[in-house]
Amino acid sequence: MDGTKGASVDDARNTTGARPSSHARRQFLRTGAGLAGAAAAGAVLGRSGPAAAVEADPANLPPNVPWWSKYLGDGVEAAPYGLPSEYESHVVRRNVRWLTATTESSVNFTPIQDLHGFVTPNGLCFERHHAGVAEVNPVDFRLMINGLVDTPMVFSMEDILRFPAVSRFHFLECAANSGMEWRGAQLNGVQYTHGMIHCVQYTGVPLRVILDQVGVKPNGTWLMAEGGDASGMNRSIPLEKALDDAILAYAMNGEMLRPANGYPLRLVLPGWEGNMWVKWIRRIEVGDQPWFAREETSKYTDLLANGKARYFTxxxxxxxxxxxxxxxKPVLHKGINQIKGLAWSGRGTVKEVHVSTDGGRNWMQARLPDPVLPKCLTCFNAEFEWTGDEVLLQSRVVDDTGYVQPTMNALQQVRGVNSIYHNNAIQTWLVNKTGEVENVRLG
Amino acid sequence: MDGTKGASVDDARNTTGARPSSHARRQFLRTGAGLAGAAAAGAVLGRSGPAAAVEADPANLPPNVPWWSKYLGDGVEAAPYGLPSEYESHVVRRNVRWLTATTESSVNFTPIQDLHGFVTPNGLCFERHHAGVAEVNPVDFRLMINGLVDTPMVFSMEDILRFPAVSRFHFLECAANSGMEWRGAQLNGVQYTHGMIHCVQYTGVPLRVILDQVGVKPNGTWLMAEGGDASGMNRSIPLEKALDDAILAYAMNGEMLRPANGYPLRLVLPGWEGNMWVKWIRRIEVGDQPWFAREETSKYTDLLANGKARYFTxxxxxxxxxxxxxxxKPVLHKGINQIKGLAWSGRGTVKEVHVSTDGGRNWMQARLPDPVLPKCLTCFNAEFEWTGDEVLLQSRVVDDTGYVQPTMNALQQVRGVNSIYHNNAIQTWLVNKTGEVENVRLG
Structure with a gap:
């Protein structure tokens, strides 16, 4: 189940970051006298409160002058493009080898268990490709808009960059996120159950501005967005969404899109399923009906118990x-612990998040640290006291439309068990008596 | 003036990204038949409007099926930690070799001319060190709080991570940003004149929560924050700020801090000069008066014309x-062009940004795309029409306290010309008749 390839990350860091000589010197210090007196982590004593800390007893202190304060570190020329600390090399995207026949048409997962806040760093945004990562030279890139328009046009990246930009934070969730839970796979890791999601600040041009340039004819009511990868991934999009909040985005978190995320241009459809956010977008055709493309008929639909399929969801x-x-992230301490998590809604803004420690019998309201933005991940946190007994942890979101996140049973009463898409059910974690956490199905 | 070290970025990308075999195959395609028919960028014709685009004339199109749509790309195992496109290798931090004696006590600059939105990607956040980058193993890290407190305490990173977190977007600006402009250096690049700034989502624990754990004595009115680097960089901070909005931050843009930015813990003082945001913070002492440390007496003060110095600004x-x-970024097109930029205020929230194309005689209001957040970078944009004549571009911000960004002359009437810190004057760009842009002093 663990498809991590951590080695190449470390290689990259060694190339860009520390110079070999200073790196070798530091390794010596780490394994030598420098750390001889260092206290092991986890020795948390005394003092009640939201979180306990070590009191200032010299026996608990690291050496008075830690090794890292004794030497000059790397100067500002060392890393023109910086990378994470070598101590964070476990924080990587991971995939599941058995999920698909090849990795070019597979998915990897965002390590949400190791992230903080609601921004996902660009290097850790999950990927889902249909024919691998298209590597496009932006000089050669073109976007064509044709079909039911007054003036078919072709835009270069230079053209796209000349329009006034918007910059918005939006989550992108794969419709198959948590899909493996639908029939009880119960993968043991939130990276695998919920990691097909990321959230960045997208910058680009509102699609309505570009459509205004070409002039949509009165009978133009649908768009077909087509990707420039070898699969020519395409989806039908109602004109109404395009004119509402769709963005042709070229940047994420300040810099140009990463190749895996559609460089140099992708479609952003805030709140809608990720498969429609066409990457390496090369063409938009305007028509008067949907295309019923592969990815919206045989895929990304939910086969109900009665044999009919929900589609265009x-x-x-x-x-x-x-x-x-x-x-x-097991529970390590008896006493007060933090519950932290993420909530989102494609319908609008998160209004409340409730957490339960008894499998949904009682609920308490979690804090939602600001800012809380529409169609964006929202952080929540709350305290719970662990006495060493079994605990069933759950969270439940309510959005500003009044929609309440359902239980799996409630969802399956409506949808049956055939689908792997659109599972937004409440997730349950069992904290066992050793503090380890298991993925369980509760109801 | 150009101290770029681009090579190591490319090395890192080759290690982590494309597999050598496919990379070689793509190189062949790029230089071979694959791009033979590709149109060069920049041939923008016809059609008026906010931005012109090429009409769909087959002569202007790239090959009907671009090379990148003919082959599978990298699969999801290729890059556990992703990196930018190889076509973006020019977007890097740069330093100025003549500025300081060594790069361990120097600064590099954020490439703000190549960024979009207000988030700075972690790898491009400018650095300013006093003894190079301290590389700290988080297991060994300790933060001590002592002095005028009820219970001196020592916190491990595990302790810090057990408190409820906040996540806020804040700009960090070096007090010396634009300092080389003060006496007319007029560096030719916005990366050098204004690049000592970045803006990320910080996640951490409010400092007031930690101070509440140790209990500040009634006569405790000042804090001294001390870094764990070899310079032991320290600054005095009034208790009032610590209790207001200061954060002990461990994450930026979702992931743990980069080593260059204080991994594993730094002080965040929203709106205040960057030098006070102590990195690798190892100790906070509570006292009843400021320490008058090196960095707040001989440095980061402004020597006025009368021989007195402004300090604690x-x-x-x-x-x-x-x-x-x-x-x-020269002006390439006659006709409608975009002006884009960044505005910020340590006092609060950006209320308006005005732009001028005639050196400040006439001003027009720029758009401020949402979200506009307090003590955070704010994007602005506006159109201007270029006819091929010389243009003097300026921007001017007004914040929600009513403060208006001053001209250089107005600022120097109050401050004189001795200082290199705290230059927030209006910047002027001259667009010459070839469309090239020069840094000029106007008034």
Missing amino acids: WEMDAKSVITGPCPE | WEMDAKSVITGPCPE
Whole structure:
């Protein structure tokens, strides 16, 4: 189940970051006298309160002058483009080898258990490709708009960059996120159950501005967005959404899109399922009906118990998950602990998040640290006291439309069990008596 | 003036990203038949409006099926930690070799001319060190709080992570940003004149929560924050700020701090000069008066014309700059062009940004795309028409306290010309008749 390839990350860091000589010197210090007196982590004593800390007893202190304060570190020329600390090399995207036949048409997962706040760093945004990462030279890139328009046009990246930009924070969730839970796979890790999601600040041009340039004819009511990868991934999009809040985005978190995320241009459809956010977008055709493309008929539809399929279910319903404690983050301390997590809604803005420590019998309101933005991940946190007994942790979001995140049973009463898409059910973590956390199905 | 070290970035990308075999195959395609028919960028014709685009004339199109749509790309195992496109390798931090004696006590600059939105990606946040980058193993890290407190305490990172977190977007500006302009250096590049700034989402624990754990004695009115680098960088901070909005931050843009930015813990003082945001923070002492440390007496003060010095000028006054056009981004097109830029205020929230194309005689209001957040970078944009004549571009911010960004003359009437710190004057770009952009002093 663990498809991590951590080695290449470390290689990259060694190339860009520390110079070999200073790196070798530091390794010596780490394993030598420098740390001889260092206290082990985890020795938490005394003092009640939201979180306990070590009192200032010299026996608990690291050496008075830690090794790192004795030497000059790298100067400002060392890393023109910086990378994470070598101590964070476990924080990587991971994939599940058995999920698909090849990794070019597979998915990897955002390590949400190790992240903080609601921004996902660009290097850790999950990927889902249909023919691998298209590597496009932006000089050669063109976007064509044709079909039911007054003036078919072709835009270069230079053209796109000349329009006034907007910059908005939005989550992107794969419709299959948590899909492996639908029939009880119960993967043991929140990275695998809920990691097909990321959230960045997108910058680009509102699609309505570009459509205004070409002039949509009165009978133009649907768009077909087509990707420039080898699969030519395409989806039908109602004109109404395009004119509402769709963005042709070229930047994420300040810099140009990463290749895996559609460089140099992708479609952003705030709140809608990720498959429609066409990457490496090369063409938009305007028509008067949907195309019923492969990815909206045989895929991304939900086969119901009666043999009919739900389709065009674009909006991602409200969902939340606890990212700590979780299977990767056991409970280490008796007493007060933090519950932290993420909530979102494709319908609008998160209004409340409730957490339960008894499997949904009682709920308490979690804090939502500001800012809380529409169609954006929202952080929540709350305290719970662990006495060493079994605990069933759950979270439940309510959005500003009044929609309440359902239980799995409630969802399956409507949808049956055939689908793997659009699972937004409440997730349950069992904290066992050793503090380890397991993924369980509760109801 | 150009101290770029681009090579190591490319090395890192080759290690982590494309597999050698596919990379070689793509190189062949790029230089071979694959691009033979590709149109060169920049041939923008016809059609008026906010931005012109090429009409769909087959002669202007790239090959009907671009090379990148003919082959599978990298799969999801290729890059556990992703990196930017190889076509963006020019977007790096740069330093100025002549500025300081060594790079361990120097600064590099954020490439704000190539960024979009207000988030700075972690790898491009400018650095300023006093003894190089301290590389701290988080297991060994300790933060001590002592002095006028009820219970001196020592916190491990595990302790810090157990408190409820806040996540806020804040700019960090070096007090010396634009300092080389003060006496007319007039560096030709906005990366050098205004690049000692970045803006990320910080996650951490409010400092007041930690101070509440130790209990500040009634006569405790000042804090001394001390860094764990070899310089032991320290600054005095009034208790009032600590209790207001200060954060002990461990994460930026979702992931743990980068080593260059204080991993694993730094002080965040929203709106205040960057030097006080102590990195690798190892100790906070509570006292009843300021320490008058080196960095707040001989440095980070402004020597006035009368021989007295302004000191403890912590709050960064409102400032703005146009990041395109700018010396690195000439005007390429006659007709409608975009002005884009960044504005900020340490006093609060940006209320308005005005732009001028005639050196400040006439002003027009720029758009401020949402969200506009307090003590955070704010994007602005506006159109201007270029006919091929000389243009003097300026921007001016007004914040929600009513403070208006001053001209250089107005600022120097009060401050004189001795200081290099706290220059928030209006910046002027001259667009010459070839469309090139020069840094000029106007008044």
